[in-house]
Amino acid sequence: MIAPLHLSSQLAVNVLDAQSLLAAFGVLGVGVVMFAETGLLIGFFLPGDSLLFTAGLLCTGTGDHAVKLSLGPLLVAAAVGALAGSQCGYLLGRKAGGALLARSRSQRLREGAQRAEELLERYGFAKAIVLARFVPVVRTVLNPMAGALGVPPRTFTMWQVLGGLVWSIGLTLAGYALGSSIPNVDKYLLPVVAVIALVSLIPLLTEVLRSRRAAKAKEARG
Template sequence: MYLLTESWLKNAVLPAILIIVFIETGLLFPILPGDSLLFTGGLLAAQENPPVNIWILVPAVTFVAFAGDQTAYWIGRGIGPKIFHKEDTRFFKKHYITETHAFFEKHGPKTIILARFVPIVRTFMPVLAGVSKMDYRTFVAFDIIGAILWGGGITVLGYFLGNVAFIRDHVEAIFLLIVFVSILPGIIAVAKKLLNRGAEPTRPEAELTAATNEPTR
């Protein structure tokens, strides 16, 4: 907390939050900690020597969240179906698109608002809106509401909770907990991959044993 509120790093807090929000919402990069980042920004703004003013942070985050979605929408309009043929990479999986499409089909236009609060879906929702050539005025109207509720709402929530005595007195522990929760999905994914790797060598052995035990005809 000293580094983020007293050292030169406090000048990087606002730019860092805005850049990460834009990358997650506008540049198809789904694994960044959007919700926890906004909450932490509000938490920091509530400290005694805040690295960022809440009256600057809330409108700035809301605007960048809106701008990110607009960028992703026009990416979808521009490259269209090519996205569906994109090969899997470390940060992009085809099932992200199919899951977002199913979410979109289920909830319709209100998906633009709801998706803001769903990791990964919020990254690809505006792209799919662009691919499907959703009416732009409808998209903008819902997107403004979503940006305010998500970008502004979660930040303000962190700010007011940051003024609660218990949270203010244990802010370092809570900050570390937020960081841990943010990286927990990655830890789980890596653990599953390692467990699957450990199980793979046993499969041929099981098949060999089954073949050996099979009665001859």
């Protein structure tokens, strides 16, 4: 009975919690989550930002946390998962068009698709593809949207690689730097992750405010 109980405890993973994912799957889990969040629409709810930051922090080996990761393999897994996932989402969008998003019943996903389309129209392909990496949900839906809207493959690939590397490696190294500079920082992991989650929403909030201001200015001129 001991083995089944132990196995069931390993399978009881909270996919919304970065620490739970890392404890269960380690570096491999980071790559899988990056791929799912950026390449599959069903992965829009996954904690990409907090997972990268937490994983980087846990590479320092400071504090008494049970999870210890290696920075080199982590950076590779994060980058490969983020880049491969984005490219997969783009290819799905090119083949299936907007059908994937049209079939979704998730209001959050539909709102993300609308923001992604607005981002592409407002900033152009290059800037939108890079910026989308830092906005939850939008980074999931922009890839198939780009494919469905006919963004040239070369253009998409070049800018998604740039944005993907900056996002995945940048957040991981930020966590590593914080863990290296502050002793026992893992004791404050929950507040730190909460701050990261809030910061990741800044681009989204900025876009909402800009859209409202633009709408009000248009009404005033009309």
